[in-house]
Amino acid sequence: MACVIEGHKAHFYRDELEKIYRLRHQVFVDERGWKDLWKPDGREIDQFDTESAVHIAAFRNGEAAGCARLLPTVGPHLLTDVYPWLCERGPIPRGPHIIEWGRHCVAKAWRDGGQPSRVGAELILGVLEYCLPRGITECTGESDPVWISGFLQLGFDVDPLGLPEVIDDGPVVAVKMTFSDKTLETTRSVVGIPHSVLEPDREEMPVGELRLQH
Template identity: 35%
Template sequence: MFEERKRVFVDLLGWDIPVLAARYEIDQFDDDDAVYIVITDESGEHCGSARLLRTDRPHILDSIFPHLCDAPPPTGPAVREITRFCLARRLRARDRLATRNRLVSALVEHALQNGITTYTGVAEWAWFQQILAFGWICTPLGLPNAEDERGLSAMRIEISSETPCLLRQSGIFSQIHLMDLDRAAA
């Protein structure tokens, strides 16, 4: 997962972020409180992943991008920030779409199982428009940064028992079986 994050965010997108051992994209938010949703193929290879950060402590939106919000970003025990949404570069377009849909479905399942009612995040304008089109309740937290050619935008995504139905209508959602590796190892 950290290798793929380096391939996507550093090699492909050119982000200026930390790289460990010239191989892994790991930053200050990859700590014991981060939660990772990882989609793998049959052989266990990484296909897609996302990192979830608690918002009752420093996170990307409040620490690095607060200027993207018209008001303080949502925080609290039922709010998580989605970061490092990453799809493996090796996947063909059809497989990338299927992995994206599985990852979004897993994020919704995780939220519903863990009492998360709100996700926040930052996305470049093109990706933000896709997220809006998924069909869930997603609203901007401010206007895109006009000085940034990427058009970074902050968002809020509401999660409720209705979210799977909303995403199913747009062909995104499918039931996912989540495995908790911490509990499986215990």
């Protein structure tokens, strides 16, 4: 299962957010060597982790197993404020129906070699299940080019916004991806999860049921 943590409801998920920030530091700084993101407290958090951010996260045994961050493109986000030069093919796509999908990672213990893991599948499904009912049908992001073929297999329409560039010793390409209910159906079929992966909104749960549902 995956939970949705909207920034303006962060007070319901303080412990979970702390674990998400620490997982991001482990993956992006300790493993991938993105030294510019290093923090002495071991928490990878930046200027975009605001009330506008939405986190999709999966937990196992009370620990963060994977997470992704969604940012509205009508406001500040990485592609406009940090990496605009990656978008070489015209204006950066923005609008209420477009989100930026970033900080996507899975903890080492929950990866499955080069294959999509159960946690990774839950994150992708969680993003689709969150976005589609809200009229969000496109996303932008900065990705390793090797991810493109995987998203094409899941039914996403992937459009590179420029050529790959080397950032922190690895290739990165800006992309726009379009998705629909058909994409959700295809993804469920490919990863073998036919049901919804999202937990109930904690704000809407009775007080006696507020707990980690991992």
